[in-house]
Amino acid sequence: MKIFITGGNGQVGFELQRSLSSYGTIVAPSRSVLDLMDLEAVEQFLSVEQPDLIVNAAAWTAVDLAEKEHESAYRLNAELPKLLADYAALKSIWLVHYSSDYVYPGNGVAMWREGDMTAPLSIYGKSKLAGDKAVVASGAQFLIFRTSWVYGARGNNFMKTMLRLGAQRDSLSVVSDQVGAPTPARLISQVSAMSIDRVLSGGGFEKGIYHLAPTGSTNWCDFSKEIFQLAEQAGMPIKISQASVSAIKTEEYPTPAARPLNSRLNVEKLEKALSITLPSWKDQLKLTLSEYLSTRGTN
Numbered sequence: 001m002k003i004f005i006t007g008g009n010g011q012v013g014f015e016l017q018r019s020l021s022s023y024g025t026i027v028a029p030s031r032s033v034l035d036l037m038d039l040e041a042v043e044q045f046l047s048v049e050q051p052d053l054i055v056n057a058a059a060w061t062a063v064d065l066a067e068k069e070h071e072s073a074y075r076l077n078a079e080l081p082k083l084l085a086d087y088a089a090l091k092s093i094w095l096v097h098y099s100s101d102y103v104y105p106g107n108g109v110a111m112w113r114e115g116d117m118t119a120p121l122s123i124y125g126k127s128k129l130a131g132d133k134a135v136v137a138s139g140a141q142f143l144i145f146r147t148s149w150v151y152g153a154r155g156n157n158f159m160k161t162m163l164r165l166g167a168q169r170d171s172l173s174v175v176s177d178q179v180g181a182p183t184p185a186r187l188i189s190q191v192s193a194m195s196i197d198r199v200l201s202g203g204g205f206e207k208g209i210y211h212l213a214p215t216g217s218t219n220w221c222d223f224s225k226e227i228f229q230l231a232e233q234a235g236m237p238i239k240i241s242q243a244s245v246s247a248i249k250t251e252e253y254p255t256p257a258a259r260p261l262n263s264r265l266n267v268e269k270l271e272k273a274l275s276i277t278l279p280s281w282k283d284q285l286k287l288t289l290s291e292y293l294s295t296r297g298t299n
């Protein structure tokens with residue numbers, strides 16, 4: 001089986017290359033080989049490679065830049081998934097696609113369910129929602145995993161930024177009124193592999209949209225404190241003290257793109273479909289941090 005993974009150098013795509021390697025031959029061209037903004041080139045690539053499964057982990061993830069670069073964000077986040085989904089429908093193959101908590105309006109405190117009303121606050125969120133809609137409308141066999149606050153041992157992400165700042169700074173202000181679950185790229189790839197295994201073996205896993213995140217929730221400020229505490233326990237040079245991390249409101253840290261305050265995702269649908277219990281975000285942070293420590297210097 002030939003598996004086409006887009007964004008194979010990204011946080012999720014890199015982990016997918018590892019998790020899916022036992023299912024077939026991975027084709028994951030880098031940006032220099034296949035520029036995904038060039039949709040004609042993507043079509044050409046598909047017709048030459050003829051994949052049996054497509055896993056679309058590429059995206060325009062520069063949330064603030066998307067406010068300026070609408071066209072590019074829509075090309076990557078909406079037109080590309082449409083093209084891939086149309087191809088998957090034509091060839092009767094599965095498409096696995098990733099989406100975001102940013103498709104929801106972020107109001108209230110309840111956990112979002114997959115059928116809830118969407119109302120993105122930003123261009124990034126709107127472009128991701130347009131991608132989801134195109135995949136659903138395509139008639140393809142698809143899995144869309146909506147996830148939140150992705151981080152990992154590799155790539156640029158909040159955990160790694162905090163480890164750097166915690167070693168340099170005496171004090172730090174971190175937003176505390178955005179609530180969600182930090183999700184390791186590795187967890188996403190492992191659950192994706194389980195789901196792909198099910199659909200390929202006809203194991204009764206229905207196509208559709210699923211939330212994929214660890215259980216529990218936190219805010220960015222408490223997440224940073226947990227990172228500092230665990231890093232210190234692991235012997236990392238953390239200079240900052242817990243007391244020197246100040247909680248601030250989103251309005252005190254203005255960004256071009258609005259962020260949802262409530263990013264809590266209800267993951268019951270996925271847990272039920274796979275008969276699994278997703279781990280807690282705290283346990284996942286411990287794992288991810290120890291992975292980071294053991295691979296430091298290589299990522």
Ligand SMILES: NC(=O)c1ccc[n+]([C@@H]2O[C@H](COP(=O)([O-])OP(=O)(O)OC[C@H]3O[C@@H](n4cnc5c(N)ncnc54)[C@H](OP(=O)(O)O)[C@@H]3O)[C@@H](O)[C@H]2O)c1
Nearest residue numbers: 007009010011012031036037058059061098100147149150
């Ligand atoms: N990051 C988050 O916090 C977050 C939260 C919720 C949902 N998600 C969703 O989760 C999925 C995976 O996100 P991620 O964090 O793994 O993203 P990421 O680390 O930013 O990776 C994105 C990948 O897309 C590739 N890409 C972008 N433009 C390209 C182009 N023109 N041609 C070829 N490749 C291109 C990048 O290539 P290069 O390596 O060359 O840059 C990179 O490999 C996405 O669908 C994202 O929307 C992410």
